[in-house]
Amino acid sequence: MLLPQAKEVKLNGSGVSNNNSNNKMALGKSIKMYLTIFVATTCVYMVLYQYHMSRQPLATNEVIKHTDKSSSSPLSSSFIASYLWSPAASVNTTAMGHGQGEGQIQRQRQRQGPIQLHAPNATDIAASTSASMAASAMSFLSTVSLPLTLSSSSSSSSSDAKSIITRTTTTTRTAPALTSTTTTAATTTTSTTRTTTTTTRTTQKRLVTSGHAQNAMGTADGGVAHKTRSTFIAVSEPPPLYIITPTYRRPEQLAELTRLGYTLKHVVNLLWLVIEDANRTNPLVAHTLDRIGVPYEYLVAPMPEQYKLTKRAKPRGVSNRNRGLDYLRANATEGVLYFADDDNTYDINIFEQMRYTKKVSMWPVGLVTKTGVSSPIIREGKLEGYYDGWIGGRKYPVDMAGFAVSVKFLHERPQAKMPFKPGYEEDGFLRSLAPLDNAEIELLADECREILTWHTQTKKNSPALPLNMTRYGHTNLAFIEKLLVRP
Numbered sequence: 001m002l003l004p005q006a007k008e009v010k011l012n013g014s015g016v017s018n019n020n021s022n023n024k025m026a027l028g029k030s031i032k033m034y035l036t037i038f039v040a041t042t043c044v045y046m047v048l049y050q051y052h053m054s055r056q057p058l059a060t061n062e063v064i065k066h067t068d069k070s071s072s073s074p075l076s077s078s079f080i081a082s083y084l085w086s087p088a089a090s091v092n093t094t095a096m097g098h099g100q101g102e103g104q105i106q107r108q109r110q111r112q113g114p115i116q117l118h119a120p121n122a123t124d125i126a127a128s129t130s131a132s133m134a135a136s137a138m139s140f141l142s143t144v145s146l147p148l149t150l151s152s153s154s155s156s157s158s159s160d161a162k163s164i165i166t167r168t169t170t171t172t173r174t175a176p177a178l179t180s181t182t183t184t185a186a187t188t189t190t191s192t193t194r195t196t197t198t199t200t201r202t203t204q205k206r207l208v209t210s211g212h213a214q215n216a217m218g219t220a221d222g223g224v225a226h227k228t229r230s231t232f233i234a235v236s237e238p239p240p241l242y243i244i245t246p247t248y249r250r251p252e253q254l255a256e257l258t259r260l261g262y263t264l265k266h267v268v269n270l271l272w273l274v275i276e277d278a279n280r281t282n283p284l285v286a287h288t289l290d291r292i293g294v295p296y297e298y299l300v301a302p303m304p305e306q307y308k309l310t311k312r313a314k315p316r317g318v319s320n321r322n323r324g325l326d327y328l329r330a331n332a333t334e335g336v337l338y339f340a341d342d343d344n345t346y347d348i349n350i351f352e353q354m355r356y357t358k359k360v361s362m363w364p365v366g367l368v369t370k371t372g373v374s375s376p377i378i379r380e381g382k383l384e385g386y387y388d389g390w391i392g393g394r395k396y397p398v399d400m401a402g403f404a405v406s407v408k409f410l411h412e413r414p415q416a417k418m419p420f421k422p423g424y425e426e427d428g429f430l431r432s433l434a435p436l437d438n439a440e441i442e443l444l445a446d447e448c449r450e451i452l453t454w455h456t457q458t459k460k461n462s463p464a465l466p467l468n469m470t471r472y473g474h475t476n477l478a479f480i481e482k483l484l485v486r487p
């Protein structure tokens, strides 16, 4: 630009007037040419810059940077402009346009990442916090791009659009103090982490305790934080549970088995030994067990005639339980056995706790006698005695639902069995496991401070009235009729 001017000055200075008009034209052309070159070069640079920027991945901290800006003045025009101007804006807008776009999904994964195997230790909280901050930033960004989102989300489902609107509304309300929004989000994430960690720990107990899992549990209990987060894989089953359930034909039978069966369905590696006080199996019971879908063995063990005929108290479920013990002696080598009457109520946590019983474990049973509970008495961590409305000279005044025995220990006591002695079944069986030191009895349910099993009793129902077959013989009632217990 300077050169033509200098040239012009020099030319003017020479005093050659004829060439003046020619020189001016040449000068004009030169100026035009230089201007064109300048504009064209600038354009090329801008295009190249745009292209370069669009190929840069959107870093999380870049989003946080925007949040920082917004925290001082969230709606400042410079922030909006910086977002809209950035080529990344178009990327985000596209993702939001699809509601649950890839970006958002990954962020959710990022937030779930630490939850899988880790406790909310400092690293994870920091990680989830930064993820939440990023999420908050994204929420805020969605406010900015809302009109775009809504107009372009016509292809996405209405619920997707709704979720965006909800989030946007929340952010808009708290927009003047986005920092506090971020904090809230972080807190929420942390609590989620805690909840899920609990679940993970339960699952780990249920599944394997391989070195890897123990490692993870160690972390869950507040141990060393690991940077790498590998996926938990179950490599072997936990010790098996053998649930021995005596049952007998009565109007409530199928209902009781259904309720208990669906409780047991929540428990892994369990074999349900359903043993009926009968001479033959009942296809209706087998059908019910099939429908529930818990692994089972359906056996029969009738009460000896001499007890059936007595007018005094009967030893209920004893032949059934002894049949179950015989089955285990013949078929099981490890794991734990538990006598679960068909009418009681069981919290599934007790199954996970009893699974690791070394010899005998015990815990309280609710709704037993007038005391309302039958429980071991623990003082300073030691078994001191038993609390029960009826002691009756028993060494072990406990309910059938209040103890479990290891299968290995049962094998070590080949003579152990349950006596046909009403009221003394539990005591007789536990005595038959002698020698058994009190110190060897494991105290479950938080050292017997919780009630996880109840001796519930179902109201007796009178047998169903006979069906009028002339009237209903060709209806569905003829089918239902076969399911009912008659006098």
Ligand code: UGA
Binding pocket: 245, 246, 247, 248, 276, 277, 303, 314, 315, 316, 317, 318, 320, 340, 341, 342, 343, 399, 400, 401, 422, 423, 424, 425, 455, 457
């Ligand atoms: C209480 C205890 O919880 C039982 O473990 C104990 O066997 C019984 O007392 C007793 O001392 O006789 P309770 O609720 O009174 O139990 O008795 P039930 O629930 O009627 O029977 C216990 C189990 O035996 C049930 O699973 C039931 O289905 C079964 N049973 C009952 C039979 O197999 N045959 C019968 O004739 C009666």
Ligand code: MN
Binding pocket: 341, 343, 344, 455, 456, 457
């Ligand atoms: Mn009962």
